[in-house]
Amino acid sequence: MFWWTRGSACSEAAALAMEAHVLSNVVTLLLVGGGLGALWRVRHDVVWRTAGRELVRRRPVALAVVGLYVLVALCDSYAWVGGREAVDGGDAVAVHEPRSVIDRLFPADFAEKSYSAPLAEHEFYGGAALRYPGRHVLGTDILGRDVLHLTLKGARVALLIGGFTSLIVIPLALVFGVAAGYFGRRVDDGVFFVMSTLASMPGLLLLIALIMVLGRGTLQVCLALGVTSWVGFCRVVRGETLKVRELEYVQAAAALGLSDLRIIVRHVLPNLTHLVVITFVLLFSGLVLSEAVLSWLGIGIDGSWGQMIDQARDELSRDPVIWWNLAAASTALFALILTVNVLGDALRDVLDPRTLRERL
Amino acid sequence: MIAYIVRRTLYGGVTVLGVLVFLFVLFFSVTTPDDIARRALGEKAPPEALAQWKVNHGYDKPALWNPGRPADTLLVEHFRRMLTFDFGRSDADDTPIADRLRRGVGPSLCLTVPLFVIGLALGIALALFVAFFRETYIDRAGVFVCVLAMSISMLLYIIGAQYLVGKLLRWFPISGFDASPDVLLRFLALPLLVGILSGEGSSVRFYRTVFVEEMSRDYVRTARAKGCSDGRIMWHHVLRNAAIPILTNVIIAIPFLFTGSILLESFFGIPGLGSVTVDAINGNDFATLRTMVYIGSLLFVAGQILTDISYVLVDPRVRLQ
Numbered sequence: 001m002f003w004w005t006r007g008s009a010c011s012e013a014a015a016l017a018m019e020a021h022v023l024s025n026v027v028t029l030l031l032v033g034g035g036l037g038a039l040w041r042v043r044h045d046v047v048w049r050t051a052g053r054e055l056v057r058r059r060p061v062a063l064a065v066v067g068l069y070v071l072v073a074l075c076d077s078y079a080w081v082g083g084r085e086a087v088d089g090g091d092a093v094a095v096h097e098p099r100s101v102i103d104r105l106f107p108a109d110f111a112e113k114s115y116s117a118p119l120a121e122h123e124f125y126g127g128a129a130l131r132y133p134g135r136h137v138l139g140t141d142i143l144g145r146d147v148l149h150l151t152l153k154g155a156r157v158a159l160l161i162g163g164f165t166s167l168i169v170i171p172l173a174l175v176f177g178v179a180a181g182y183f184g185r186r187v188d189d190g191v192f193f194v195m196s197t198l199a200s201m202p203g204l205l206l207l208i209a210l211i212m213v214l215g216r217g218t219l220q221v222c223l224a225l226g227v228t229s230w231v232g233f234c235r236v237v238r239g240e241t242l243k244v245r246e247l248e249y250v251q252a253a254a255a256l257g258l259s260d261l262r263i264i265v266r267h268v269l270p271n272l273t274h275l276v277v278i279t280f281v282l283l284f285s286g287l288v289l290s291e292a293v294l295s296w297l298g299i300g301i302d303g304s305w306g307q308m309i310d311q312a313r314d315e316l317s318r319d320p321v322i323w324w325n326l327a328a329a330s331t332a333l334f335a336l337i338l339t340v341n342v343l344g345d346a347l348r349d350v351l352d353p354r355t356l357r358e359r360l
Numbered sequence: 361m362i363a364y365i366v367r368r369t370l371y372g373g374v375t376v377l378g379v380l381v382f383l384f385v386l387f388f389s390v391t392t393p394d395d396i397a398r399r400a401l402g403e404k405a406p407p408e409a410l411a412q413w414k415v416n417h418g419y420d421k422p423a424l425w426n427p428g429r430p431a432d433t434l435l436v437e438h439f440r441r442m443l444t445f446d447f448g449r450s451d452a453d454d455t456p457i458a459d460r461l462r463r464g465v466g467p468s469l470c471l472t473v474p475l476f477v478i479g480l481a482l483g484i485a486l487a488l489f490v491a492f493f494r495e496t497y498i499d500r501a502g503v504f505v506c507v508l509a510m511s512i513s514m515l516l517y518i519i520g521a522q523y524l525v526g527k528l529l530r531w532f533p534i535s536g537f538d539a540s541p542d543v544l545l546r547f548l549a550l551p552l553l554v555g556i557l558s559g560e561g562s563s564v565r566f567y568r569t570v571f572v573e574e575m576s577r578d579y580v581r582t583a584r585a586k587g588c589s590d591g592r593i594m595w596h597h598v599l600r601n602a603a604i605p606i607l608t609n610v611i612i613a614i615p616f617l618f619t620g621s622i623l624l625e626s627f628f629g630i631p632g633l634g635s636v637t638v639d640a641i642n643g644n645d646f647a648t649l650r651t652m653v654y655i656g657s658l659l660f661v662a663g664q665i666l667t668d669i670s671y672v673l674v675d676p677r678v679r680l681q
Contacts, residue, residue, distance in 0.1 A: 196375050197379055197382060198382075201660070205649075206653060208641055209387075210386070212641065213386050213387065213391045292515055293513075306515070309513070316522075333516075334513070341511050
């Protein structure tokens with residue numbers, strides 16, 4: 001809490017930055033805790049256990065790659081102020097800005113003046129000596145920032161887009177889908193009308209309109225992505241609820257006089273969890289790709305791979321070509337999307353109730 | 361049948377009204393006309409200038425309720441304009457929106473129609489080929505290539521094609537558009553190539569799933585038992601039956617040929633409706649954006665109605681309720 005002792009120069013902005021990183025730390029810890037807790041709860045559940053084992057057996061590489069991305073993103077989400085860092089061969093200085101685990105892998109002023117090629121000793125234009133010769137593994141971008149550092153930080157943004165949007169989409173789709181499927185009639189008509197209205201607006205156009213109206217920023221983009229993508233999931237949930245509602249044990253529960261809420265929570269929702277998992281994974285890659293398109297239209301999220309690709313557009317028309325920025329961002333994006341897609345397909349095979357029954 | 365079409369159209373009309381209400385909430389309540397004026401003129405604009413701008417662009421009315429004249433509100437105006445296709449003027453440069461739309465439709469269709477036809481034919485052909493060899497290495501490799509193709513961002517396709525074909529090989533111009541027939545194809549070649557490549561992954565995979573599902577049906581076994589050749593089974597039996605699920609996917613896409621492709625058009629400098637949308641984003645042109653969303657949803661509803669009707673025509677098992 002030393003930041004206000006430095007006097008009035010340390011303004012509200014610093015206080016806000018402080019709070020932002022504390023908040024992000026809390027969210028990160030909650031996420032890790034929640035994830036471990038969920039794993040702990042389902043560890044004895046035979047369905048999830050066999051599904052998990054089967055997934056590890058079928059797609060070990062994809063799981064490992066996705067795990068790596070998650071690890072990098074989590075490391076980048078936990079930041080703190082303080083510590084001392086060596087700068088440019090000189091004495092160590094105290095760090096006043098919150099820096100994440102990933103940031104701390106790099107020196108505090110790990111930047112050059114402008115472009116430099118991967119592992120270059122000199123600047124790309126002009127040929128002046130670099131501050132850190134031969135240490136920028138993937139070179140630097142137009143502002144001299146280390147591309148490897150930026151690419152690693154992009155993982156957090158990508159997972160944030162997918163994760164945060166899913167936090168909007170899944171509850172929304174579950175509430176409306178289950179209500180429509182379970183209660184039917186008027187509720188169903190209402191939900192169906194809302195769904196068909198939203199679905200009839202072209203996705204990308206609606207997305208653009210929402211972001212224009214809500215303003216640009218991480219929260220707004222996620223909100224807009226959520227509004228445009230919950231309908232498809234809601235339709236799936238509604239259909240599945242219609243099926244589950246007719247099952248004998250649900251009818252029996254109703255005959256025993258259980259309340260609707262209890263039937264939904266105890267009997268309907270557990271039958272939808274596999275759908276939630278599958279849809280989450282399949283939705284994820286689409287969301288990250290949409291953000292790349294939005295970045296290109298100038299309404300994306302700061303620090304995403306989409307923005308790096310967007311910036312790299314005219315670097316290709318330079319001579320000699322500056323390729324490392326584009327290559328790093330698009331490889332990172334492609335690898336994540338590919339593994340998530342592969343994992344999603346495997347997950348669908350593993351969790352599909354039709355194949356499930358055969359394995360039990 | 362006629363009763364069905366009428367009922368279906370009526371429901372489509374209700375959906376369009378829902379879209380209009382949604383657009384009103386979005387563009388007149390979430391962002392108020394004050395916000396729009398401020399974005400057009402800048403944060404520091406004097407209040408008189410803002411008021412004048414609102415008068416010029418027809419935003420100077422109460423939103424929902426005007427005590428003296430109940431019909432003179434933004435809500436009524438919004439519905440009246442949209443339903444009579446009188447879209448007014450752009451918020452950015454005061455050109456009539458209808459003119460822009462009319463000018464943009466041609467170039468958009470030049471790009472989207474060939475893209476649609478070639479993409480569809482190629483997709484079905486490739487999917488038939490892959491499905492024919494199902495459960496073999498050809499099938500598995502095909503599906504994997506599809507997943508690979510789906511995982512590449514559209515941006516990368518565009519940048520890659522412009523660099524490789526346009527800059528290194530110099531086969532086609534990198535971007536631009538000219539409507540005269542002899543050079544049109546040269547300008548369209550690159551966007552067409554990119555559009556087909558980027559879309560084929562998911563469509564081949566979808567069509568393959570449809571075909572494989574059809575191929576496991578009883579009538580295929582019967583056909584084989586009576587001595588049909590594999591080729592005849594694929595072309596004559598499977599393709600015809602698979603046409604029904606494919607039809608839904610295809611007909612719903614037809615109306616969107618008119619709205620063009622936002623990404624391809626703005627990247628390759630084609631002055632179509634997609635470019636109109638991008639200009640609207642860059643110029644904070646809410647009126648044009650609103651109109652584009654409305655037209656998009658109109659076309660979508662029309663496509664849905666067409667799909668339902670074609671369903672009834674093609675599949676005798678579908679009964680009207």
